[in-house]
Amino acid sequence: MDGTLVDTEPYWITAETDLVESYGHTWTYEDAMTLVGSGLWESAEVFRSRGVDLPADDIVQLLTGRVRDRLAKDGVPFRPGARELLKELRALGVKTALVTMSIRPMAEQVLSHLDFDAFDLLVTGDEVDNPKPHPEPYLTAASLLGVSISDCVAIEDSRAGLASAVASGAVSIAVPHAVTIPEASTHTTWPTLAGRTSTDVSAVFAASRSEGLSR
Template sequence: MSEFQNVSPLPAAVLWDMDGTLVDTEPYWMRAETELVASYGGVWTHEDCMLLVGSGLWNSAGILQARGVDMEADAIVQWLTDRVQEQLAEHGVPWRPGSRELLAQLKAAGIPTALVTMSVKRMARQIVDLIDFPAFDLIIAGDMVTNSKPHPEPYLTAAATLGVDPTHCVAIEDSTPGVASAVAAGTITIAVPHQIDLPESSEYTRWSTLDGHTLADVSALYSARLTEIELDLTPTRTH
């Protein structure tokens, strides 16, 4: 019997990226980066901001140092995080379209959820605490892993901590590094482009938005992808 037969029609867990997928905090990060570079006499453009979308914070710190920010990497990460948290405290949770509704449906159905973000844990915790229902069973943050996205470690760690097989998980991402991380971990990946477009690919499913997508859509995708994997693994019979 195939390992994919008789599995639940619901995924074992749904693993969410945060910035740009769950919440639209990218403008907050861009404002913080621009302010920091300007404080050292530099100019930080929108194109520069795009270089850091989906990247680990310590990788971003290295790029900012190369642009003239004379601070240690840890200090850069702390400064940026503090500035973004100030904006969150002022403006609240800036939900991406459809994300809150889908997350609430998943929780009502009892599906485990994890927040898998390259932001530091204190910022992820602030966002989770601002959500008006118990949204996540687990947080895996950038300061909790050795390798940041696009390495698979963040998603593998989330699945292992939840005690589930990553191939039976659905991951939702918006960036190139994030999608690469989720795919490399073996998850069934939904790419929802935001700041940077993502092309169609056989490695993941591209949705233009989460708005209007429901638990039924996630379950249908999960079942369809498992069927595809099973067919790929079925030996070809010869006569």
């Protein structure tokens, strides 16, 4: 969600910086980038190690609360092409799942700004035992959708998210945003979703599976 569907990273960075600085310490842009795509509770432990004297649950609640306030006040900044591609896939009857390490209430808040039924289900960071980069979130989504993970395409913007998708066995597309993602044979890289259609997604899937059969 964050970075692929919507550009909420600036909201997170501001919330993180304010939190760390309130305890007399420094949090840089580079620090923030190391947490892109990570689980919230794992990130909370990083903040604790940087001097934030709060339980992990309180850190998660505080940060998500501040980001949700920004979403309510300043709106939801959707990434170029994301809504259009998702809407087309839905019109074609393609099953979809939102796999995010944000908490469910935040994901539902973001999705309330879409004027169509975007996802069959959500898998969120407060509902999995092992967050990204572990494959559990994507494997859970496929299981709940009633499909094989090998029949799925995952679209990710972060290194942790992409690692989760690749490890799960899904055909994976990287659309880097806040952080760079090295190109590799494990995934396809697109610079943006703008102008991308279901035909492009199908072509990536077909090429990946064809390559797998030829090995």
